[in-house]
Amino acid sequence: MSTAIVIVGGGFGGLEAAFTLKSLTGDAITITLVDRDGFHSFIPSIHEVSSGKITSRSIQIPLETMLSPAGVQFVRDAVIAIDPANRRLTTAAQALDYDYLVLATGAENHFFGVPGAEEYSFRFRTPDDAERIHANLVRLLEEEQKDLHLVLAGGGTEGVEVAGELLDLIRDSGREFGPDGGSVAITLVEAQQQLLPGFPPEARAFAEKYLREQGVTIITGQRITAVQKGSIVLTAGRELPQSMLIWTGGIKPSRLIDGLPLPKDPVGWLLVNDRLHSPADDRLYAVGDCVAVQGPNGPLPLQRLAYHAQDQGALAGINISRDLRGRALMRYAPKYKPQLVSIGRGMGIYTQGDVFKAGAWVDALKKAVERKHLMSYLTRPLLSSISRKVPGIDLFKRLGLKLPF
Numbered sequence: 097m098s099t100a101i102v103i104v105g106g107g108f109g110g111l112e113a114a115f116t117l118k119s120l121t122g123d124a125i126t127i128t129l130v131d132r133d134g135f136h137s138f139i140p141s142i143h144e145v146s147s148g149k150i151t152s153r154s155i156q157i158p159l160e161t162m163l164s165p166a167g168v169q170f171v172r173d174a175v176i177a178i179d180p181a182n183r184r185l186t187t188a189a190q191a192l193d194y195d196y197l198v199l200a201t202g203a204e205n206h207f208f209g210v211p212g213a214e215e216y217s218f219r220f221r222t223p224d225d226a227e228r229i230h231a232n233l234v235r236l237l238e239e240e241q242k243d244l245h246l247v248l249a250g251g252g253t254e255g256v257e258v259a260g261e262l263l264d265l266i267r268d269s270g271r272e273f274g275p276d277g278g279s280v281a282i283t284l285v286e287a288q289q290q291l292l293p294g295f296p297p298e299a300r301a302f303a304e305k306y307l308r309e310q311g312v313t314i315i316t317g318q319r320i321t322a323v324q325k326g327s328i329v330l331t332a333g334r335e336l337p338q339s340m341l342i343w344t345g346g347i348k349p350s351r352l353i354d355g356l357p358l359p360k361d362p363v364g365w366l367l368v369n370d371r372l373h374s375p376a377d378d379r380l381y382a383v384g385d386c387v388a389v390q391g392p393n394g395p396l397p398l399q400r401l402a403y404h405a406q407d408q409g410a411l412a413g414i415n416i417s418r419d420l421r422g423r424a425l426m427r428y429a430p431k432y433k434p435q436l437v438s439i440g441r442g443m444g445i446y447t448q449g450d451v452f453k454a455g456a457w458v459d460a461l462k463k464a465v466e467r468k469h470l471m472s473y474l475t476r477p478l479l480s481s482i483s484r485k486v487p488g489i490d491l492f493k494r495l496g497l498k499l500p501f
């Protein structure tokens with residue numbers, strides 16, 4: 097029987113693992129990717145879905161369309177349990193046996209046990225979440241004539257980007273806007289002392305100043321401790337009205353990861369070593385948002401970002417193919433790339449390490465990154481199928497030479 101490799105998750109990490117594995121292992125190995133959703137989505141652009149500038153479909157590619165021509169089987173189903181001892185996983189419809197498993201299941205919204213938060217707020221993790229937010233915003237702006245209080249819970253990248261989108265949407269709607277007397281107000285609440293935790297100080301100060309100047313009320317250093325229909329309560333007991341609360345802060349591991357009988361870090365993220373497999377199971381690899389990577393000198397301080405997930409997915413694929421050939425596994429060493437945060441049409445923030453720049457061009461650059469990502473994933477199946485059919489192309493790759501097209 098041929099070796100079976102199963103990948104769970106068709107996001108950034110899982111897809112990269114699938115394409116890398118396919119190009120390195122050929123047809124003798126069966127590769128199956130399982131995802132509960134039928135699409136790969138460019139998640140970093142969903143803020144624009146929330147304002148209705150774009151639709152979900154414009155940032156999605158059907159997984160079947162990409163995987164089938166590349167020779168990867170696609171199963172659309174939710175994985176509900178994994179039994180590492182017997183190398184078997186269970187979906188809603190079937191059981192799948194594997195020789196190697198790659199987990200790339202991402203993360204979920206974390207409500208930190210705040211009473212009422214799950215019930216009375218809008219999640220913001222997926223294109224569907226963003227569509228629901230957009231539909232409700234349109235309804236409120238068109239139908240509700242009374243004052244509107246739009247509240248964002250969490251001032252990281254997501255909160256800042258959605259604040260920018262709300263500004264654009266409200267201006268386009270023709271409704272009066274502003275904290276003092278406008279009929280629509282935006283409030284952004286962040287538990288830390290400044291917005292954009294983890295960004296260089298200059299970028300954090302800039303985001304706060306810019307949003308305040310646009311009329312957004314920023315509340316930092318306070319947590320939301322309770323949510324009710326129509327209001328939120330802050331740490332100091334202060335109550336604020338809310339017509340719509342969007343939960344843009346906090347992520348946690350999914351229930352699938354919670355239930356895995358394998359080592360985790362103190363928060364509950366699945367632990368992997370720097371070869372990207374579980375320290376307790378050298379056939380179970382995991383990448384992207386769902387993992388904490390243990391380096392030789394302790395945990396690697398990684399933000400949960402798409403390009404880290406992609407790099408890890410590629411390395412997991414390389415290491416599985418090396419393991420199959422009896423070769424030593426490679427170590428993961430993170431590479432750091434620029435981070436782009438849009439703040440609506442007219443502004444964006446670019447950072448790389450301590451370098452900080454801002455301008456409307458960042459928004460255009462982010463759009464270019466989105467297009468390049470989607471285009472490259474549309475052409476990957478073709479390249480992958482050529483590399484399997486044309487002898488010699490593999491040799492080019494193994495020698496590290498650039499393909500002549």
Ligand SMILES: Cc1cc2nc3c(=O)[nH]c(=O)nc-3n(C[C@H](O)[C@H](O)[C@H](O)COP(=O)(O)OP(=O)(O)OC[C@H]3O[C@@H](n4cnc5c(N)ncnc54)[C@H](O)[C@@H]3O)c2cc1C
Binds near residue numbers: 105106110173200221
């Ligand atoms: C609003 C927002 C904005 C962001 N902006 C940026 C940005 O500007 N730049 C950046 O680098 N990163 C950004 N990120 C982070 C980036 O999107 C993530 O780091 C990246 O998506 C992680 O990739 P992943 O493969 O680990 O998981 P994901 O891309 O989340 O993919 C997980 C996949 O697993 C599937 N899945 C989950 N559970 C199951 C199950 N039980 N059974 C079957 N399938 C399952 C899901 O359907 C999904 O397709 C942003 C994230 C969000 C939410």
